[in-house]
Amino acid sequence: MSFGDLLHQAGGMGRFQFIHVTLLAVPILMMASHNLLQNFTAATPEHHCQIHDRDNDTRRLNVTEQPGPTTELLRAFLPLDATQRPANCLRFTAAQWRFLNPNATGANATRADVEPCLDGWSYDRSEFASTIITQWDLVCDFRRFQQMAQSIYMAGVLLGGVVFGGLSDKYGRRAPLIWSYMQMAVAGSCAAFSPNFISYCIFRFLTGMALSGIILNGVCLTVEWIPTNVRTIIGTMNGYCYSVGQLILVGVAYAIRDWRWLQLAVSLPFFIFFLYSWWFAESARWQILTGKPGDAVQELRRVARINGKKEEVDKLTLEMLKCTMQREMASVKSTYSVIDLVRTPTIRRITCCISLVWFSTSFSYYGLAMDLQNFGVNIYLIQVIFGAVDIPAKFISVLVMSYFGRRVTQAGSLILGGLAILANIFVPLELQTLRTSMAVLGKGCLSASFNCTFLYTGELYPTVIRQTGMGHSNTMSRLGAIVAPLVQMTSEYFQFLPLIIYGSAPVLCGLAACLLPETLDQPLPETIQEVESKVSDDEQKEKILLQTTDIEKTKPTG
Numbered sequence: 168m169s170f171g172d173l174l175h176q177a178g179g180m181g182r183f184q185f186i187h188v189t190l191l192a193v194p195i196l197m198m199a200s201h202n203l204l205q206n207f208t209a210a211t212p213e214h215h216c217q218i219h220d221r222d223n224d225t226r227r228l229n230v231t232e233q234p235g236p237t238t239e240l241l242r243a244f245l246p247l248d249a250t251q252r253p254a255n256c257l258r259f260t261a262a263q264w265r266f267l268n269p270n271a272t273g274a275n276a277t278r279a280d281v282e283p284c285l286d287g288w289s290y291d292r293s294e295f296a297s298t299i300i301t302q303w304d305l306v307c308d309f310r311r312f313q314q315m316a317q318s319i320y321m322a323g324v325l326l327g328g329v330v331f332g333g334l335s336d337k338y339g340r341r342a343p344l345i346w347s348y349m350q351m352a353v354a355g356s357c358a359a360f361s362p363n364f365i366s367y368c369i370f371r372f373l374t375g376m377a378l379s380g381i382i383l384n385g386v387c388l389t390v391e392w393i394p395t396n397v398r399t400i401i402g403t404m405n406g407y408c409y410s411v412g413q414l415i416l417v418g419v420a421y422a423i424r425d426w427r428w429l430q431l432a433v434s435l436p437f438f439i440f441f442l443y444s445w446w447f448a449e450s451a452r453w454q455i456l457t458g459k460p461g462d463a464v465q466e467l468r469r470v471a472r473i474n475g476k477k478e479e480v481d482k483l484t485l486e487m488l489k490c491t492m493q494r495e496m497a498s499v500k501s502t503y504s505v506i507d508l509v510r511t512p513t514i515r516r517i518t519c520c521i522s523l524v525w526f527s528t529s530f531s532y533y534g535l536a537m538d539l540q541n542f543g544v545n546i547y548l549i550q551v552i553f554g555a556v557d558i559p560a561k562f563i564s565v566l567v568m569s570y571f572g573r574r575v576t577q578a579g580s581l582i583l584g585g586l587a588i589l590a591n592i593f594v595p596l597e598l599q600t601l602r603t604s605m606a607v608l609g610k611g612c613l614s615a616s617f618n619c620t621f622l623y624t625g626e627l628y629p630t631v632i633r634q635t636g637m638g639h640s641n642t643m644s645r646l647g648a649i650v651a652p653l654v655q656m657t658s659e660y661f662q663f664l665p666l667i668i669y670g671s672a673p674v675l676c677g678l679a680a681c682l683l684p685e686t687l688d689q690p691l692p693e694t695i696q697e698v699e700s701k702v703s704d705d706e707q708k709e710k711i712l713l714q715t716t717d718i719e720k721t722k723p724t725g
Contacts, residue, residue: 181476191447194436201433204430205317207426209317210298211300211305215289216244216286218258245259283308294546297427298426312364315368323373323374323375327379331347332379336634340388340449345445347381351377352438354377356431357370379638382641391451398622402618403622410554411554413550461485527581528581531585531670534651553610573623578680584613585671585674588606589670624636625637631695632695
């Protein structure tokens with residue numbers, strides 16, 4: 168017998184599991200809101216230098232309100248850039264009225280005639296009432312602070328993966344999850360009231376840490392309380408929650424154009440999640456394998472009662488549990504660390520390959536998803552398209568996972584996604600619709616990869632180091648997300664270099680995914696020894712099968 172048998176005795180996929188999975192899935196709807204929030208709160212509107220008021224005619228011309236309606240008049244105050252539009256970061260030292268002549272050009276202006284924006288900037292507020300860009304003037308020489316804020320947030324997600332991954336394997340899944348909900352609610356709300364850019368980055372960093380805690384512990388509590396035969400469906404359902412969350416973000420951002428209120432709107436729901444999270448049950452798998460069988464029996468009895476299996480409550484005893492899980496309980500150590508991720512050969516191979524999968528998926532995904540303004544399409548529309556493509560992508564991924572296995576799905580989605588991104592190298596820049604379509608296809612494949620890898624990672628690692636493995640994988644994912652914005656800078660050297668990098672990484676790492684063991688319809692492993700022996704047995708069977716095939720081929724015919 169195994170824990171799966173105990174779970175079946177307590178009701179299998181019963182009422183408790185449905186409530187448990189649903190309550191864990193609801194917060195995932197808001198995960199995308201925080202990950203992709205800066206697409207809206209840090210959007211850069213059209214802007215130009217504040218026109219100095221030493222020329223009395225500036226008030227009459229009303230050129231400091233919105234640049235759109237007064238573009239022709241702005242020619243008297245602002246030089247033109249390479250695209251023949253008013254410059255964002257320079258202005259004339261004095262009004263050049265001669266440029267209002269339709270036949271005039273900026274050729275007569277010299278470097279001495281222009282100066283930087285000494286009095287600040289004017290912003291087009293028709294689309295965004297306020298963003299952190301307009302709040303703290305993060306444009307021109309300060310434009311890199313926009314990407315820095317997102318990288319700091321992702322650094323928080325990275326650190327959170329390390330911290331909460333280790334804490335969860337040591338102290339359980341439930342307590343760190345409850346703390347993460349509270350931290351997300353408090354830090355996210357405080358970010359909305361940040362008096363300056365530094366405090367904003369600090370609170371966003373703490374928000375990122377909390378997000379990791381929610382994802383890691385939520386995934387593990389989901390996987391460890393459901394039967395094997397529904398893991399694929401439940402994992403995909405959680406993936407759809409993230410996709411729907413992207414669409415929710417668009418709706419909320421469209422309705423709330425002020426960044427502070429938008430930040431607050433996506434943070435307050437986590438107070439509700441914190442309140443109901445006290446109902447969650449601790450993972451009985453974790454309790455058994457960390458020397459707390461008595462607590463595990465209490466949790467299993469509670470689950471059986473909620474599932475209506477009252478006749479099974481008395482049968483779930485400590486003696487029965489010890490008899491059922493005797494082998495697993497005897498083979499575990501008292502403590503585990505990150506060293507156990509590379510101590511044995513099979514786990515080491517899993518760690519190396521899955522780390523590459525997480526890094527490349529996140530690296531290319533956020534390289535596309537956090538660059539919406541450069542697609543030349545309305546930002547709300549492109550976010551809807553990017554969110555909607557996840558729905559068919561994840562539906563296809565669950566079908567492939569269910570019938571062909573996790574390994575094929577993981578490798579195939581990465582390779583196809585990378586090839587779609589690389590294809591844009593050969594599409595002319597003027598074919599914007601086709602370029603956007605290829606990017607959407609690539610993003611859909613990467614979303615399918617994310618959908619698979621969350622479930623796949625939880626199935627590959629044994630219970631005793633599952634959270635440590637998830638935490639390490641999360642760290643590699645966030646490293647990819649941190650590095651992704653920096654790659655955009657390489658376009659200054661070669662225009663298509665970012666696409667080459669974003670496309671090559673998933674293709675190469677998709678090949679590495681082929682080295683991972685298959686977990687389709689396999690029970691969750693409980694110990695490291697179980698993983699090592701299982702993979703060794705599978706490899707031995709494959710060798711015997713290959714040898715048999717070779718013998719059959721060499722037999723004389725007739």
